[in-house]
Amino acid sequence: MGLTKADIFSKEQNRLAMLLKAMAHPARIAILQRIMISNTCICGDLVGELGLAQATISQHLKELKSIGLIKGSIKGTSVCYCIDPDTWKVLESTLQDFLANYKGETICCQ
Amino acid sequence: MGLTKADIFSKEQNRLAMLLKAMAHPARIAILQRIMISNTCICGDLVGELGLAQATISQHLKELKSIGLIKGSIKGTSVCYCIDPDTWKVLESTLQDFLANYKGETICCQ
DNA sequence: ATAATCAATCGTAATATTGCAATATACAAT
DNA sequence: ATTGTATATTGCAATATTACGATTGATTAT
Numbered sequence: 411m412g413l414t415k416a417d418i419f420s421k422e423q424n425r426l427a428m429l430l431k432a433m434a435h436p437a438r439i440a441i442l443q444r445i446m447i448s449n450t451c452i453c454g455d456l457v458g459e460l461g462l463a464q465a466t467i468s469q470h471l472k473e474l475k476s477i478g479l480i481k482g483s484i485k486g487t488s489v490c491y492c493i494d495p496d497t498w499k500v501l502e503s504t505l506q507d508f509l510a511n512y513k514g515e516t517i518c519c520q
Numbered sequence: 521m522g523l524t525k526a527d528i529f530s531k532e533q534n535r536l537a538m539l540l541k542a543m544a545h546p547a548r549i550a551i552l553q554r555i556m557i558s559n560t561c562i563c564g565d566l567v568g569e570l571g572l573a574q575a576t577i578s579q580h581l582k583e584l585k586s587i588g589l590i591k592g593s594i595k596g597t598s599v600c601y602c603i604d605p606d607t608w609k610v611l612e613s614t615l616q617d618f619l620a621n622y623k624g625e626t627i628c629c630q
Numbered sequence: 631a632t633a634a635t636c637a638a639t640c641g642t643a644a645t646a647t648t649g650c651a652a653t654a655t656a657c658a659a660t
Numbered sequence: 661a662t663t664g665t666a667t668a669t670t671g672c673a674a675t676a677t678t679a680c681g682a683t684t685g686a687t688t689a690t
Contacts, residue, residue, distance in 0.1 A: 411679045412645030418571040419546035423553075431544035435648085436529035436537040439618070443533075446621035451628035454666065461528040463650050468668055470648095483628075487657060488666055495625045502619055508549070509612060511556035515605045518561035518593075521649045522675030545678085564636065573680050578638055580678090597687060598636060 426504050429497075432477040437462060437470050442493070445480060451490035536614050539607075542587040547572060547580050552603070555590060561600035 416424050433439060440460055445452050456471075457464045471491060474480045478497035482489050526534050543549060550570055555562050566581075567574045581601060584590045588607035592599050 411643070412647095412677055414545065414547075414646095414678065415572065416546060419550055423546040423549045427544050427546040427549050430540045434537050434541035434544045436524065436526060436533040437648095439533045439537050440529055443618070443621055446623070449623045450626050457666090462525070464667075465651075465669085466649050469650095472668080484656090484667095489668095490628060492626055492628055493622055498622060505615065505619075508553070509615075511553055512603060512608060513556070513559045516560050516602055518595075518600060518602055521673070522647050522677095524648065524676095547678090567636090574637075575639085575681075576679050579680095582638080594637095594687090599638090 422504070426508060428477060429479070429501050429504070432473055432479055435470070437467070438474055441467075441470060441474065442479065445491055445493055451483070451485070451492040453485055453490040454488040532614070536618060538587060539589070539611050539614065542583055542589055545580065547577070548584055551577075551580060551584065552589065555601060555603055561593070561595070561602040563595055563600040564598040 419427075433442065437460060441456060444456065444459070457467050460467060462470075471480070471482070475482060475491075478494050479501070480491045481494045482491045484490075529537075543552065547570060551566060554566065554569070566577050570577060572580075581590070581592070585592060585601075588604050589611070590601045591604045592601045594600075
């Protein structure tokens, strides 16, 4: 069907899945890395750096923005993006909680 | 096009994106949580616990298995799954490296 | 051997994603 | 006002994902 049955899962499960999905593309990984590494907002340089068309990058930025991972603000002629600290904190703690469920290697499944 | 241009990104970016994509579905989050919390392999109980059809769950398990996040072994009449510790370690460290790029709030984009 | 049980696979329908050309919008500089 | 520059949106084609009924394969119990 291509339609996720979101209603049978918890809010937290859906939220984490959506955050991961927003990051689950090499172009969006690259964009996030670029923004993080520059340690400031990044304005327009993305097109040309990644080998993707302007329309495509704009679309990826929109996706990251709509989930709240980044935020943009107009800076003169161009638009600047940076990590949204609030969502980022949620992401970090949610991921940590998720990964913490793993208690280490078990003796089954050998 | 629906076809990711994997060749223009690094091996690491593609690998992380694929791992995240494998987890980026509430059903697969739920499955992983269930396996982790039980702290042992989990055999067949998944169908009926999540509200999805057997074929659907089998498909999600296959996806998790094909990326290496879980592994399965036949145990009598049913099949058991558990976290694959090797891939899990890679996931944890890759994620940590990725998140560590974030240096905290900046003074731009206000 | 036959029936029962469990999981994998196949086939298919509905929907989502990816990518880009073309176009539109917004603003600055002339 | 017009031109140039930067970003967003639209429309579309190709491909991928999600879900499940039906079937198949494998194993156990009778």
